[in-house]
Amino acid sequence: MNISEARTRIVATADELYNARGIQAVGMDELRAAAGVSLKKLYQEFPSKGSIVMAVLERRHRSWAEGLEATVRQAATPRERLLAIFDYLAQWFCEDSFRGCGFINSFAELGAVSPEVAEYAREHKASFQDYVVRLANEAGAPSYLAPQLSILAEGAQTTAAIAGTTEAARQARSAAEVLIDTALGGRSSRAA
Amino acid sequence: MNISEARTRIVATADELYNARGIQAVGMDELRAAAGVSLKKLYQEFPSKGSIVMAVLERRHRSWAEGLEATVRQAATPRERLLAIFDYLAQWFCEDSFRGCGFINSFAELGAVSPEVAEYAREHKASFQDYVVRLANEAGAPSYLAPQLSILAEGAQTTAAIAGTTEAARQARSAAEVLIDTALGGRSSRAA
């Protein structure tokens, strides 16, 4: 077995388990069993559980960024690209495994106790916000639009996670339409 | 010492500690020390840690509902009452102890493992959404407005928590103004 293949499987399995049940609720032995590796190999690939958590966060960040980018790329106009954020959310919420944003969850679980996790969650959110800023700029929108849309996206994620329904994506999208059209149409009017 | 006074102090202390460091990171012994009660009294008042967690959630719910209601009541018009939601958030985010919505956090930490916690978080969010629906109705807004504002409020909370800044309240408020004015002004136009 390739050493890097074991790593990949460990991180992928950890991602699933941590997402489904929470990081602290999944022990190393359960992860070992689910990933089909020995404990020795686990600790050969990762020095500690904390480093697995960080690897999972990196994987989640990559997966999110790539998935979002792929959905956005399909949109034709700058306005549609901004709205594509919410289409991506809608599709994500439909997955059986959806249990809320993994960064919000890990921040809530470990942010107060692990500076690394807190910092990575912050970076992930900042990178998303930067991305929205870029999309908003390409649409020629005033600078206050991007944070508004980011907040809508965050809210849709937690609402969908806790309520267990998918409608928040649609509701957030319709709100985003209003915000975008107002920002693009009525130049000069209102600022944050 | 009044028996109910001990209860109150235990729950208040647990609220602080759980909020600051996470539920799972705070042991019964630390709670006992911080609340200044004996372990015996602790288990005399509550059968288990889980029941303390539920009592904390109930306290948080009451505190949230009362604080929100108090802020909303100060607003003069239905439109301002809707916006008061975000003034309440702004004020909350400024508190040193703010570390995100306690229900989102406890849901992320224990929701997958404790059906009671998950259910209570759901109920809390549903009750907030109902409240927004009521305020929106009093403003004569179409039914799609309330979920939009609820999502904004959720998003502001997680954004403020992770970024560690307070500006999300202001940004969400300005977005809410747009959504409210659009919903109240352009009757018939767009629905969710």
Added chain:
DNA sequence: ACCGAGCGAGAACGAACGTTCTCCCCTCTC
């Protein structure tokens, strides 16, 4: 003054967890 009930302090217990160690088998090399 004495007895019993209640309380605080903290030891004790059992379980779970992260991490390391041991033992055994397989395999590859000479």
Added chain:
DNA sequence: GAGAGGGGAGAACGTTCGTTCTCGCTCGGT
């Protein structure tokens, strides 16, 4: 074929945690 090295299974270790138990003290009633 013998020996060594690596890897898997899982026992072991030390810690932490939730919960219970023990012990000694205090205090109120008669």
